[in-house]
Amino acid sequence: MRIYLSPPDVGDAERAALLGAFDSGWVAPAGPDLAAFEADIAELTGWEGAVALSSGTAALHLALLALGVEPGDDVFVSTFTFAATANAIRYCGANPVFIDSEPTSWNMSPVLLAEALSDARRRNRLPSAVLVVDLYGQCADYEPIVAECHELGIPVVADAAEALGATYKGRPAGTLGDIGVFSFNGNKIITTSGGGMLISPSPSVVDRARYLATQARQPAAHYEHSEVGYNYRLSNVLAALGRAQLARLPSFIERRRRTNAMYRELLAGTYKCEFMPVPSWSGWNGWLTCVTLGDGDTARRVHSGLLAAGIESRPLWKPMHLQPAFAEFACHVDGTSESLFEKGLCLPSGSALTDAEVCEVAEIVRSHVKHRVHP
Numbered sequence: 001m002r003i004y005l006s007p008p009d010v011g012d013a014e015r016a017a018l019l020g021a022f023d024s025g026w027v028a029p030a031g032p033d034l035a036a037f038e039a040d041i042a043e044l045t046g047w048e049g050a051v052a053l054s055s056g057t058a059a060l061h062l063a064l065l066a067l068g069v070e071p072g073d074d075v076f077v078s079t080f081t082f083a084a085t086a087n088a089i090r091y092c093g094a095n096p097v098f099i100d101s102e103p104t105s106w107n108m109s110p111v112l113l114a115e116a117l118s119d120a121r122r123r124n125r126l127p128s129a130v131l132v133v134d135l136y137g138q139c140a141d142y143e144p145i146v147a148e149c150h151e152l153g154i155p156v157v158a159d160a161a162e163a164l165g166a167t168y169k170g171r172p173a174g175t176l177g178d179i180g181v182f183s184f185n186g187n188k189i190i191t192t193s194g195g196g197m198l199i200s201p202s203p204s205v206v207d208r209a210r211y212l213a214t215q216a217r218q219p220a221a222h223y224e225h226s227e228v229g230y231n232y233r234l235s236n237v238l239a240a241l242g243r244a245q246l247a248r249l250p251s252f253i254e255r256r257r258r259t260n261a262m263y264r265e266l267l268a269g270t271y272k273c274e275f276m277p278v279p280s281w282s283g284w285n286g287w288l289t290c291v292t293l294g295d296g297d298t299a300r301r302v303h304s305g306l307l308a309a310g311i312e313s314r315p316l317w318k319p320m321h322l323q324p325a326f327a328e329f330a331c332h333v334d335g336t337s338e339s340l341f342e343k344g345l346c347l348p349s350g351s352a353l354t355d356a357e358v359c360e361v362a363e364i365v366r367s368h369v370k371h372r373v374h375p
């Protein structure tokens, strides 16, 4: 592969930060860089509580546990997402109920959620949490979602794994429900090679997550444990890498948005090629440029054309209600995410992508779309 979808963009600053942490002696899952990384994220989001963790998936798991999600509970969740979101629900022994997307943001439909909630109310089986995903760096339409949930006393978790630095009506991604989750996996907008963060304004949620992440160890010299915990903390060395990456977040966002603007210009007029819509309330972070190409055959042809040229692209997420691992669970769907999956493609969007590479990708996309005049 010559051009990847979203490779890590790391250099001298990250190298210096890593070596600095190494030389400080804090080669441990604790240390000054870990605390400082949490403080940096807290400052960025405006929420005081942040817990750095080994992955975004671990953060999702702890978010649900901190809310008291138990085996047999229902958790309503976006069906159009990466499997980690739904896996975290299963780690708790709870049952996901999948909610489809709306065409305007590609994220959870407030209308379908409202339908699912009134259905659940009729059956006297309300979910113990609603897990909303901010896909491809764009926030969901939280105002109606949170209003519906809070009216029923249901907490909202924001899976902002892909959306660090994005905003909704000017408010930071991650802070739009009761708990927020970020991922720093290698392909995300900033990376610690692997890592995640849980944020919340509630000290009890944050304390509970930190405690569960460190083997549920009670404050006693002999290590007292009254319940089962996890080993989910981020390493101090990787937190140093995270701090160096976070300092570059504004430039990463700017570059990825510019790549998107270039693709829009270069692909303008390409038959039935449409970009992920960005509603007026959305401050998209530019993570991945996504297009739909009219039909599945065209999307597959473009995907293999790019592959033949050594360029990575990827179909949009396959909805969870279509995944064999989750086939047994309930869903409220109207075909929106199925259609996006069928005809959609993510294009190379890394922050180190050059203008020449964007032009090359766009040219190959164009050449594999049948040239027909717009109707």
Ligand SMILES: *Cc1c(COP(=O)(O)O)cnc(C)c1O
Pocket: 054, 055, 056, 057, 058, 081, 082, 084, 085, 133, 159, 161, 162, 182, 183, 184, 185, 194, 195, 196
């Ligand atoms: C990447 C991702 C996760 C999981 O994050 P990891 O750090 O890889 O565990 C969860 N949800 C979504 C939507 C993601 O894209």
